[in-house]
Amino acid sequence: MAVVSLTVNGKPVSQETEDRTLLVYFLRDQLGLTGTHIGCDTSQCGACVVHVNGRAVKSCTMFAAQAAGADVTTIEGLARDGKLHPVQEAFRENHGLQCGFCTPGMIMTAVDMIRRIPVLDRATIREELEGNICRCTGYHNIVSSIEDAAKRMQADAKGKAA
Amino acid sequence: MIPYSFSYRRAVSLEDAEALLAKSADAKLLAGGQTLIAAMKMRLAQPSELIDISDLKELAFIRASESVIVVGAAAKHFEVAASADVVRAIPALAELACSIGDPAVRHMGTLGGSLANNDPAADYPAAVLALNATVKTNRRSIHADAFFTGMFSTALEDGEIITEVSFPIPERAGYAKFPNPASRYAMAGVFVAKTGAGVRVAVTGAGACVFRAHEMEAALSKSFTPGALAGIEVDPGELNSDIHGSAEYRANLVSAMAGRAVTAALR
Numbered sequence A: 001m002a003v004v005s006l007t008v009n010g011k012p013v014s015q016e017t018e019d020r021t022l023l024v025y026f027l028r029d030q031l032g033l034t035g036t037h038i039g040c041d042t043s044q045c046g047a048c049v050v051h052v053n054g055r056a057v058k059s060c061t062m063f064a065a066q067a068a069g070a071d072v073t074t075i076e077g078l079a080r081d082g083k084l085h086p087v088q089e090a091f092r093e094n095h096g097l098q099c100g101f102c103t104p105g106m107i108m109t110a111v112d113m114i115r116r117i118p119v120l121d122r123a124t125i126r127e128e129l130e131g132n133i134c135r136c137t138g139y140h141n142i143v144s145s146i147e148d149a150a151k152r153m154q155a156d157a158k159g160k161a162a
Numbered sequence B: 001m002i003p004y005s006f007s008y009r010r011a012v013s014l015e016d017a018e019a020l021l022a023k024s025a026d027a028k029l030l031a032g033g034q035t036l037i038a039a040m041k042m043r044l045a046q047p048s049e050l051i052d053i054s055d056l057k058e059l060a061f062i063r064a065s066e067s068v069i070v071v072g073a074a075a076k077h078f079e080v081a082a083s084a085d086v087v088r089a090i091p092a093l094a095e096l097a098c099s100i101g102d103p104a105v106r107h108m109g110t111l112g113g114s115l116a117n118n119d120p121a122a123d124y125p126a127a128v129l130a131l132n133a134t135v136k137t138n139r140r141s142i143h144a145d146a147f148f149t150g151m152f153s154t155a156l157e158d159g160e161i162i163t164e165v166s167f168p169i170p171e172r173a174g175y176a177k178f179p180n181p182a183s184r185y186a187m188a189g190v191f192v193a194k195t196g197a198g199v200r201v202a203v204t205g206a207g208a209c210v211f212r213a214h215e216m217e218a219a220l221s222k223s224f225t226p227g228a229l230a231g232i233e234v235d236p237g238e239l240n241s242d243i244h245g246s247a248e249y250r251a252n253l254v255s256a257m258a259g260r261a262v263t264a265a266l267r
Helices: A023-030 A087-092 A103-116 A121-133 A139-161 B016-024 B037-039 B077-082 B083-091 B092-096 B111-117 B124-130 B214-224 B246-266
Strands: A002-010 A011-017 A049-052 A057-059 A072-073 B006-009 B027-030 B049-053 B063-064 B070-071 B136-138 B141-143 B148-150 B160-170 B172-177 B186-195 B198-204
Touching: A011 A023, A011 B092, A023 A049, A049 B077, A049 B124, A057 A103, A057 B063, A087 A103, A087 A139, A103 A139, A121 A139, A121 B148, B016 B027, B016 B049, B016 B136, B027 B037, B070 B083, B070 B246, B077 B083, B083 B092, B092 B172, B092 B186, B092 B246, B111 B124, B111 B160, B124 B148, B124 B160, B124 B172, B124 B186, B124 B198, B172 B246, B186 B214, B198 B214, B198 B246
Parallel strands: A002 A072, B006 B049, B027 B049
Antiparallel strands: A002 A011, A049 A057, A049 A072, B063 B070, B070 B160, B136 B141, B136 B160, B172 B186, B186 B198
8 A cells, every 4th residue: 555646637636545556446436537437457448548647548557656746637637617628529529429438538549649640631540549449339430520629629729829 | 457466666766676676586577567567457467566667767768879779678669669760760660669559558668578578479579689689688788689588588587677778770671560450469570670791580479489580581681672582481380370370371471571571671
């Protein structure tokens, strides 16, 4: 047992937890942030993707202790001031979810993807989604959502620059 | 899934990691954890202590000189894939790093972790062996030909920590793999590297451990073209045979991937 201190969705958090606690259980069971899902629990499906220091990682394959001192963002931390993140907005408008189970991981992966590759084509989006599985097989609209979100964010960035 | 209980320590320096490792008989280093944590969750591994070296800045670097690229053991796959130095000097190495796992795995996994684990289907061992790299540890330097000793085994001794890998810059290099459609691990991955000293060909995924294809090396040293590989197959007797493919099928895949790797190297 040790006290793990980190920042989650902008707020400082300090909690005692077992050294073997995986980050995903820490987030869900100890912090009550159940938006991050456990799908395969074997690092394949990507339902558990969160951002650690701004980078997408699988929270089922990382111990909470490894995140000590880090800045963690979960799906709950994306919307700001009651306004959805552009990627969330694009998933809603493009029907980018069916049952919704994979959606938090898809969205966190998409935000990271757009950060790294601002201009995206559909083939690249599909390659980048290698680590995220949608059991409804709803990939077509997920790809459309990410493509749309990337375009909006690109336009916003240009608007701000101008 | 919940692993057996263990205690977690974050090393603050290489010396600290060495001392922590020396103190406990069954402690393990945590370099990125993308294989180790999965194995611990399946309860296939039961270290009493995990010593986290993933944050050691002294192991997380990429340096370039005229003749070599030196990659720190804690450099993450995405850092190697995105390094301007690696992309310029050994683009095949950057492409290989970018083909490991998925983006989230590449944000955690490290070069040192991959090599120390020596998974039979890991990508990095093929690059290390074909590029005739040198693996440096806290105690010594180990040539690639002596490093990989068998399935999940290496020349590393107890308490030995990989610190960096030095890759000589080749004239040309290429990597091609045939991923298993489900797991995406290489069923056969071939790295070819051409230098003034000749050509080296390393095969991963197909056998119990990465190995060199000497007959292909001889043919490619005479003529560095995909055509030079015509009729050359590795011995299926040495290859894996499982539900994903027979040894004969894998032997054919090795030839096909070798051809593609040469084509990639000639681009």
